[in-house]
Amino acid sequence: MQRRVLEAEMEVANVEAATAPPDATATERNLAAWDALYAQDPRWSRYPPEELSGFIAQTFPDAGRGTTPRALEIGCGPGANLWFLAREGFSIAGIDGSAVAIARARQRLAAEGLGGAADLRIGNFACLPWPAAHFDVVVDIQSISHNTTPVIEAVFAEIHRVLKPGGWFFGRMFGDRTTGILSGERIDARTTRAVRFGPLTGCGIVHGFSRIELEGLLSRFTSVRFDYVHRRIGESCDIDEWIVQARKP
Numbered sequence: 001m002q003r004r005v006l007e008a009e010m011e012v013a014n015v016e017a018a019t020a021p022p023d024a025t026a027t028e029r030n031l032a033a034w035d036a037l038y039a040q041d042p043r044w045s046r047y048p049p050e051e052l053s054g055f056i057a058q059t060f061p062d063a064g065r066g067t068t069p070r071a072l073e074i075g076c077g078p079g080a081n082l083w084f085l086a087r088e089g090f091s092i093a094g095i096d097g098s099a100v101a102i103a104r105a106r107q108r109l110a111a112e113g114l115g116g117a118a119d120l121r122i123g124n125f126a127c128l129p130w131p132a133a134h135f136d137v138v139v140d141i142q143s144i145s146h147n148t149t150p151v152i153e154a155v156f157a158e159i160h161r162v163l164k165p166g167g168w169f170f171g172r173m174f175g176d177r178t179t180g181i182l183s184g185e186r187i188d189a190r191t192t193r194a195v196r197f198g199p200l201t202g203c204g205i206v207h208g209f210s211r212i213e214l215e216g217l218l219s220r221f222t223s224v225r226f227d228y229v230h231r232r233i234g235e236s237c238d239i240d241e242w243i244v245q246a247r248k249p
């Protein structure tokens with residue numbers, strides 16, 4: 001699967017380059033750009049979105065009270081969501097393509113006494129370095145959205161693989177009606193890079209999800225729930241997001 005992903009991406013030319021070598025694939029260049037962004041030490045949210053805290057409270061009411069469910073965040077960045085999950089009593093694992101982000105996540109967890117058992121990896125989440133049926137929940141907060149269609153198809157297969165039967169996926173992804181999301185250089189039918197306007201300007205690769213596409217990606221899951229959140233910023237900037245939860249049978 002990963003080989004197919006990389007071959008597909010080798011055909012993508014002229015992607016945003018930061019510090020990646022010239023022969024890097026679209027994903028590698030994109031991850032290098034994220035790494036360069038984090039190296040500038042931007043102010044990044046230190047707290048999880050309320051949708052995640054609500055989902056965890058409802059779905060894992062016993063976490064930290066005699067049970068220690070295993071959680072994985074894909075594209076964990078500097079660790080705001082892992083910090084929350086560790087505090088809620090989860091055993092945490094995370095993967096991100098940015099070494100700087102993983103270092104920041106490690107620092108924060110250690111500073112707050114939560115880093116002991118954290119399993120943090122640097123890498124492309126199209127290929128997850130954990131065994132099958134390992135996690136009780138896999139979380140994505142706006143990270144899958146920054147990838148091409150082949151990577152997205154690969155990561156959904158990987159999420160299904162690493163979840164235990166009965167385990168949950170929770171994701172937050174950009175919808176295709178977000179202002180400007182498809183205004184950049186087209187990579188595939190639903191993915192662009194270097195969008196020209198809107199809230200995702202400067203965010204590298206972005207993918208605008210439709211509900212039908214997500215239904216296909218989640219076809220092997222059950223208990224699928226879609227919430228659709230629309231926010232208007234100012235007069236003309238829309239942010240549309242899919243809040244998705246689904247269970248592995």
Ligand SMILES: C[S@@+](CC[C@H](N)C(=O)[O-])C[C@H]1O[C@@H](n2cnc3c(N)ncnc32)[C@H](O)[C@@H]1O
Binds near residue numbers: 101123126147
């Ligand atoms: C918008 S940030 C979100 C970070 C974090 N989930 C949060 O809520 O703060 C997107 C993150 O996904 C990571 N990312 C995107 N595509 C990735 C991939 N294919 N493999 C690993 N990490 C990826 C980026 O490095 C970046 O840290």
